[in-house]
Amino acid sequence: MKMLMKEWKLCMHPTGYIMLFCTALILVPGFPYGVTCFYMGLAIYFICLTARENHDASYTLTLPVSRADAVRARILFCGVLEVADLLLMSVFILIKYAIGTMPNPAGLDAGLALIGEGMIIFALFNMIYFPLYYKDINKPGKSFLFASIAVFLWITMEVVATYTVPFFRDILDTPDPRNMLDKGLYTLGGLALFLAGTAWSIQTSIKKFDSVDLSL
Amino acid sequence: MDSEMRSPLTVQGLCKNYPAFRLENVSFSLTPGTIIGFIGRNGAGKTTTINSILSFIHPDAGKISFFGLEYPEHDREIKKGIxxxxxxxxxxxRKKLKEITGVTKTFYPDWDDGAYRKWLDSFGLDEEKTPAELSNGMKIKYALALALSHGAELLILDEPTSGLDPVSREELVEVFLKLKDEGKTVFFSTHITSDLEKCADRILFLQNGVLKADDTLENYQAAWRIVECGNEIPPDLKQAACGSCRIRDGYTVLVRREDAVTFESREASLEEIMVHLEKEAEEA
Structure with missing residues (x-):
């Protein structure tokens, strides 16, 4: 908890707050809503970049904590931001339904399945970004590039799938409350992937960070 | 084992290999309540040694212990004491000092707010300022205030006086002496040797990754003499020389005390010893 507070008070970058409110793009018609999750990835990159510029690692590693504690805190803190992003996304989905929704031609409609989609995007981001980042914390841009390519490929595939793959086109990309069981299962699958992927990311990142020599 | 238990820091056989540099078999042990000067030119391996001590890098060989405790099993206890x-x-x-302190203190159960206030006052630090608004000397004093308020017994300082003006350096030297009076151990790496002549009890001299000297300041300085000569170094002096430097009117030559009896010589300053030995190493 102390480490999470340290992340929030000393490492949080203003884009973290700004990108949370970019979930309001859900209200925009004809937009690939998965991109709002990418914006949070961008905020995470800025957090890591700011940490580097502020010599956060050398400060943290002189505190009575282990390297594993430092890694766990950073990824969990980013995980909290991602969950907050999805919660806010849910709020905007409800607002969109309240003011009247229409089909989205650029990927999944705003609805339950989109939350599952967001979890898959975050799982993908966490599994690629953090293990690469903790291999060399002085190069957060390189890991962000690889994670961004993977996320955009997934978002592109998802948009294409809403036209070509029957499960996406006929079941997931429909207005709620149609096909809620399938959408619920898809979202649960996304949640499982998000939790397992983030846990895997933490373990892998700890191993990488434990073995590197830090040039601080 | 007993002396190792009492020593704030013991380093045994520390080795670290890089493609262009090797830290070779560095060993030393610190005595509590003393100031230890860790000297050597830029690139000699001082920061590599300190990074190994702090576990920022993984040594290829060697053992490091603090009051008898070792990484990684006692990671947290060790860091509380340094x-x-x-x-x-x-x-x-860009964060205010009070915000940084507010976070830092939560990690130390023995944090002493009274001591922190005392050090802030004594250093003339304003908690409403950010590190960006502080001079280099004040930044170091703030870092010292944090370290001293969580009860650190061993202070590891990497080039703390680099880039400071002579008055700020003098002030810091006074702080180190005050800390020594309070029983703290100060391990102080620098290439500004004149600071050490004012405060150090002991000198560790690192040259090209090898610890060349580990002695008291007095003994170390007493072991060397400087001979000044004209534009030509006499052959017998050349034979005894452990490094020579060109000066305006000729040369200064560093010789061992026992070899200096036949020459007119004077005391060598720490800087002269280091510079001459480095010149000798370069020429070799």
Missing amino acids: GFVSAGMTYYT
Whole structure:
């Protein structure tokens, strides 16, 4: 908890707050809503970049904590931001339904399945970004590039799938409350992937960070 | 084992290989309540040694213990007892000092707010300022205030006086002496040897990754003499020389005390010893 507070008070970058409110793009018609999750990835990159510029690692590693504690805190803190992003996304989905929704031609409609989609995007981001980042914390841009390519490929595939793959086109990309069981299962699958992927990311990142020599 | 238990820091056989540099078999043990000067030119391996001590890098061989405790099993206990200050590093430059302190203190059960206030007052630090608004000397003093308020018994300082004006350096030397009076151990890396002549009890001299000397300041200085000569170094002096430097009117030559009896010589300053030995190493 102390480490999470340290992340929030000393490492949080203003884009973290700004990108949370970019979930309001859900209200925009004809937009690939998965991109709002990418914006949070961008905020995470800025957090890591700011940490580097502020010599956060050398400060943290002189505190009575282990390297594993430092890694766990950073990824969990980013995980909290991602969950907050999805919660806010849910709020905007409800607002969109309240003011009247229409089909989205650029990927999944705003609805339950989109939350599952967001979890898959975050799982993908966490599994690629953090293990690469903790291999060399002085190069957060390189890991962000690889994670961004993977996320955009997934978002592109998802948009294409809403036209070509029957499960996406006929079941997931429909207005709620149609096909809620399938959408619920898809979202649960996304949640499982998000939790397992983030846990895997933490373990892998700890191993990488434990073995590197830090040039601080 | 007993002396190792009492020593704030014991380093045994520390080795680290890089493609262009090797730290070779560095060993030393610190005595509590003393100031130890860790000297050597830039690139000699001082920061590599300190990074190994702080576990920022993984040594290829060697053992490091603090009051008998070792990494990684006693990681947290060790870090509670040490304070690290580096001139080149400033944390969170745009955060107010009070915010940084507010976070830092939560990690130390033995944090002493009274001591913190005392050090802030004594250093003339304003908590409403950010590190970006502080001079280099004040940044170091803030880092010291943090380290001293969590009860660090061993202070590891990496080039703390680099880039400071003579008055600020003098002030810091006074702080180190005050800390020594309070029983703290100060391990102080620098290439500004004149600071050490004012405060150090002991000198560790690192040259090209090898610890060349580990002695008291007095003994170390007494072991060397400087001979001044004209534009030609006599052959017998050349034979005894452990390095020579060109000066305006000729040369200064470093010789061992026992070899200096046949020459007119004077005391060698720490800087002269280091510079001459480095010149000799370069020429070799």
